[in-house]
Amino acid sequence: MTDQSKNINRRHFLGAATLAGIGVLGVNAVLSSCKAKNTNKVLGLPPILSGAPDGKPLKAGLVGTGNRGTGAAINFISAGPGLNVVALADVFQDKVDACRKRFEKYNLPIPEENCFVGFDAYKKLMALPDIDVVILATPPKFRPEHFKEAVLQKKHVFLEKPVAVDPVGIRSVIATAKKAEAIGLNVVTGTQRRHQEDYLETYKQVANGAIGQITSAKAYWNQNHVWFRTREEGWDDMTYLVRNWNNYCWLCGDHILDTHIHNIDVVNWFLGMHPESAIGYGGRARRITGDQYDFFSIDFDYGNGVSSHSMCRQIDNCANGTGEIVNGTEGYTNCQNTIWNLDGTVKWKFEYPKDKNGQPMNQIKIPPYVQEHMHLVHAIRTGEYVNYAEETAASNLTAIMGRTAAYTGKKITWDEMFESDMELGPKEVKFGPVDMEFPVPVPGTQHNG
């Protein structure tokens, strides 16, 4: 089969690399017959690099200059030699100024004429011809539109998660991902566990049959309450909503997308598929602003009796923790660094690097937030193509399916989510009054976004 025909082979859709499953027969055989060096590639895993290779200098533009955006931009420049951030775009002037100041502190000034403000700032930034890479880190509502423009302007992309807040956005992202693939534009997403060496090594163990056949999973992200902004004088509706974006579903997608997506993505990755349907609960007890829930508890059904319990909560003074558990017929794993036998004894443990005193550290050498940028630069400079957008979109849609199940109280299937015309938010995004109401979803009734 040629590469060209691959592009249009139906079975390839959301296939191979995305869902290269542990369940797929023959992985064991492939593994045992391959040199260790090749296993990452065979399993569709990224290379673990100590730094991006040297090469043509790359100029990046940052869209969304808040904390995560600024952080991602710094991660990018620290990924290797010849990497620069040369342009900024944000809806708000003060956000651009703050980010620019931080880069000045590092002695990396960004020229004023390359800084853009407003809802169309991203367009102006992407129109700059000498930008090679764009880092997209605005609230997720805007991601599909930004991604589409980036590929139209032929930029490589770092796509922060979530990639969209609704199914219409998800389909747009998948289509744009395919357009990027067709013309060789690399895309790396911010689901950083897939670039975390301990996770990758654990995945290889599981792929090698360390826990037998997978029977069930659990994913959880339980934490204290998150930030919110109270409305200040002089802010119009849209200013307030975008500044407090993390608390409005049409901008944020709710925290099952915003944070829990990491755990959901790991379960999809380890199981090698996305769920067929979801039933779930959720509610709101402690939140002050916005229209989102405080907690979700979702049963994702992967078919054949395999399900994953997904829970997430943002309430203080509760049992907190984040992680994933995957259970198999011969053992279980936390997906991050340990595999247990069914009797609870440790079967395998990831060996972390040792510190100055010879004691093993509890983390890997290169943070995954930087590793993912190393991978992106590696792909651009070596031509070893990478595109994570589709598989992140699949995990993102899984989270949307869970959210919809909780909001409506109904059983929601993957197929109906994939085809849904749910599109959140106002028709036109601009400053000024916003003609929207923000009722908190009530299960048993239709959620209209």
Add this chain to the structure above:
Amino acid sequence: MRRIKFKLKNPFRGSKAWLWFILFGALACIFVASAGNELMDYTSTDEYCMSCHIHPHADQSWKLSSHYDNSSGVITHCAECHLPPKGHGYLPAKIKHGFNDVYGMLFKDSADFNWEEKRKFEKAQHFVYQESCLKCHGNLFPSTLSPEGDDAHLYFLTSKKELSCINCHLHVGHFDPNAKHEHNLSFGDSTIVGQIYTEATPVTEFKNFEEKIPGTDVSFDMVAIPGGTFEMGSPEDEPLRDPDEGPVRKVKVSRFFMGQAEISWDEYLAFFQATSSQGRKESMEENELDGISGPTPPWGAPDQGWGKGKRPAITMTWHAANVYCKWLSQVTGKKYRLPTEAEWEYACRAGTQTPYPFEGSPRDYSSKGFIRKIFAPDTTIINSFVIYDQNSEGKTKEPGDVKANPFGLKNMLGNVAEFCSDNYNPGTYASYKDAITVDPRGPKKGREYVMRGGSFKSDAKDVRSAARDFTRTTDWLMTDPQMPKSIWWYSDVLEVGFRVVCEADSLVAR
């Protein structure tokens, strides 16, 4: 001279004769193969195709199409679409089409071909090859693809059903000025020519009347159908019957008015213009009094370019037909609805208990089977009543082309299959236990609805009074590129329409 002769002769006689044999054999093979290759290529050129395919309109429409007239200057030739690429069954397809073409040339007259029908997907899929489309169109996601295109191509990739490129892109190889690859936003725009009715027809007596749709110049005839009792279904000895038509049940039906003909485009477009909406309203509340939200603009031309006017409206969904009735009730102040299956069959039979409401046996009229291919049936009688596959030329017809049944109803059988209000279940009749079942309404629950009467595509077997059929929602929306699919228009069925009934008791005292 002698020496040469000797030299030439010798090798054939000598022990190395076999060497020469192989050499000549090989040369002959190469010659034949290269000539064969030439021949193969020559017989796939446009000139060769057109030397037999006498269809100047096809040549013209091809030259006007995007596969000839485009900004890149590339010309796509006949065989590049009408044969698969080499390595994808090129030779077998060439042989198959070759035989077909030779047979057609020798025994048929191309002037008799129904070219328009051949351009429909059902026919075109047999001589347009998916692999050929994909050979050139290797990138389904060019960066300039529209959001609608994104959705449609994602649907193509994820659909569990086999989809073909020409399901959607039917007219790209041969230009059709009527075909639009877009939402037909101007669909149904018309200028009113006649007198505008200000009010619906008042009805005080139980007799035929002409209903007028207020605010339009559209009117239609309603026939008073007296109540009565009849045998619903077909007896087991009825030729070509299906098991779901039995057991026969005695059914009593109350009086009602019924549309003399199927809903016409004139009538349906009055509804469309009054209610059509750009957006979607998925869950319309029952008995919603104001603000009935009607169909979205259709994709392409739902009338297939056959013309609108008095021709029956087609391709609307059961849901759309149902909303039509609610709208009609609202504007006329009467109670319009879809007929029940019992009302439909009672009205169709019009007092007869034979397979058809006219003379003749299904076995004589049906063209199914080998014998019928040779001895054409005598269809004079059925032809005067029914538009079906033997006389329709693949299209709907106007009601003026047929005779009415004893009740005065036209096109009950044939033309378009008609929606009933009942859910379909093959065991419906068996569930009627009473000696006489009064005004049955079918099963309480179900996913699909009853369709009756057969259509312009049906064999005589399926245009019997008792023949039952049902909606097939998934199949009929297979190629709808929208996500989610339309609730107003079927993308993959042409032969569906409906007629209305009006409840008599609310208008006329007993």
